[in-house]
Amino acid sequence: MGEEREQEKGKKKSGEFQVITEDQLDPQFKYEIIKEPGGENFLRCMQCGTCTASCPVKAIDPDYNCRRIIRMALIGDKESVLKSKFIWMCSTCYSCYERCPQDVKITELMFALKNIAVKYGYIHPSIKAQLDLLEKFGALLEISEFENRMREKYGLPKINQSPEKVKKVLEKEKIKDVIEGDS
Amino acid sequence: MKVAYFLGCNVALRTYEYDAAVRRIAEKFGIELMDSKDFVCCGYPAAPQDHSTFLALAAQNLVAAEEMGVDYIVSVCNSCTATLSKVNKLLKENEKEREHINKILKNSIGKEFKGTLEVRHFLRFIYEEVGLDEIKKAITNKLNPVRVAPHYGCHYLKPPxxxxxxxxPIVPHTADDLMALTGVVPVKYENMKQCCGGAILAVDEDTSISMVREKLIHVHEAQADVLAVHCPFCNVMYGEYQKDPRIDIDFKVPVIFTPQILGLALGFDAKQLGMKKKVAKLFLEPQEAPESKSEEVGAHG
Structure with a gap:
């Protein structure tokens, strides 16, 4: 029974109450966020929920709630925030960013949370896949002979991809090591 | 006028017709679009992972354009435009970030960001630099009053x-204004600024497809004949994903690019604009009234 309870700890389902104890919270997390580019205005949030009401993803998936993510981050529920699938589900439409009365710049805040998550080794597989493509082709898509033939048909100039340059920048950034080391 | 032309990944190989229409229109107004083999990914896909990688990738493109000695880098993708604009502004204004990024660029490609140019979406560029009056004067083909639903796309509008x-960003009008010059009728529809969901396609496909479905229903309900976009990824979402079986709708919404409509009015033919003949006919050839059309179908069995 005790073991079971131990396993349940940290697990959350929407619509269920869960007691969060102090030892699960990191009071320093909010300061970590305001230091991250995009997170500067984070502490201004007064939990009005305009962001959630404006969100087109929330309109489809009721479990997605940006106000709740911000609340969890504010109280220091670091692990739940960084592990959450939800921080990756922002469609970056900037509706909340535009409407927020406190200018929290939520879309940028979501980028900050994602960047922090990556530093701790949590990265959504689809986002990692995009980075792999960038390394390989210098772009998200590969341009082969076929595409260039199609471009010719439309009277368009050929395209040569230059992945070496992107590789050089990525190497300098060491982002590669972060991702490869933790996944 | 010479400008750097930033294609971006999706336009380069998914929407040839968009690229073609833009190049034709630019030529018509004496704008020389200069390609560069030094352009790479705009940087947007790196934003979720690491802020400075995002900045460095975007800056790399800005530097390549700066070296071309032009005043503008013109992009045709909403997200590329937003990314390049945002980074261009940030690096111009924030000395600390600029120094940090320049250190990375110097060590990797041996170049530096100088901040000598401006970023524009092609639609904004012709709206501001050519102007509605000049565009109107150049129009040779008055188009049919086709009902066109414009989709602006989030990264064309926000953050303003x-x-x-x-x-x-609340009541956008530039695409409406441009299209109205040609004779088509821009229509308003419910939740017009709804996001295409492209940014989360890879994270949660079901959600983004539901977003596409809603949009198509709203466009259909407004009795629009076509949906006009000016972003390649919005086009991928509404055009390609319209065929997805999860979108159970019993109608079709043709998706075209705003510059294709302009191109038709400027006298280019369907082939030059990479347009389907059937769609181009809607704009160019005399249309029968819907009632007589249905009668005809009946008469021929």
Whole structure:
């Protein structure tokens, strides 16, 4: 029974109450966020929920709630925030960013949370896949002979991809090591 | 006028017709679009992972354009435009970030960001630099009053400070204005600024497809004949994903690019604009009234 309870700890389902104890919270997390580019205005949030009401993803998936993510981050529920699938589900439409009365710049805040998550080794597989493509082709898509033939048909100039340059920048950034080391 | 032409990944190989229409229109107005083999990914896909990688990738493109000695880098993708604009502004204004990024660029490609140019979406560029009056004068083909639902796309509108507040993010009008010159009828429809969901396609496909479905229903309900976009990824979402079986709708919404409509009015033919003949006919050839059309179908069995 005790073991079971131990396993349940940290697990959350929407619509269920869960007691969060102090030892699960990191009071320093909010300061970590305001230091991250995009997170500067984070502490201004007064939990009005305009962001959630404006969100087109929330309109489809009721479990997605940006106000709740911000609340969890504010109280220091670091692990739940960084592990959450939800921080990756922002469609970056900037509706909340535009409407927020406190200018929290939520879309940028979501980028900050994602960047922090990556530093701790949590990265959504689809986002990692995009980075792999960038390394390989210098772009998200590969341009082969076929595409260039199609471009010719439309009277368009050929395209040569230059992945070496992107590789050089990525190497300098060491982002590669972060991702490869933790996944 | 010479400008750097930033294609971006999706336009380069998914929407040839968009690229073709833009190049034709630019030529018509004496704008020389200069390609560069030094352009790489705009940087947007790196934003979720690491802020400075995002900045460095975007800056790399800005530097390549700066070296071409032009005043503008013109992009045709909403997200590329937003990314390049945002980073261009940030690096111009924030000395600390600029120094940090320049260190990376120097060590990797041996170059430096100088901040000598401006970023524009092609639609904004012709709206501001050519102007509605000049475009109107150049129109040779009056198009049919086809009902066109414009989709602006989030990264064309927001955040507005990134785009010098040139467009109203609440009631956008630039694409409407441009299209109205040609004779087509821009229509308003429910939840017009709804996001295409492209940014989360890889994270949660079901959600983004539901977003596409809603949009198509709203466009259909407004009795629009076509949906006009000016972003390659919005086109991928509404065009390609319209065929997805999860979108159970019993109608079709043709998706075209705003510059294709302009191109038709400027006298280019369907082939030059990479347009399907059937869609181009809708704009160019005399249309029968819907009633007589259905009668005809009946008469021929």
């Amino acid at each position: 400070e990134v785009f010098d507040f040139f467009e109203d």
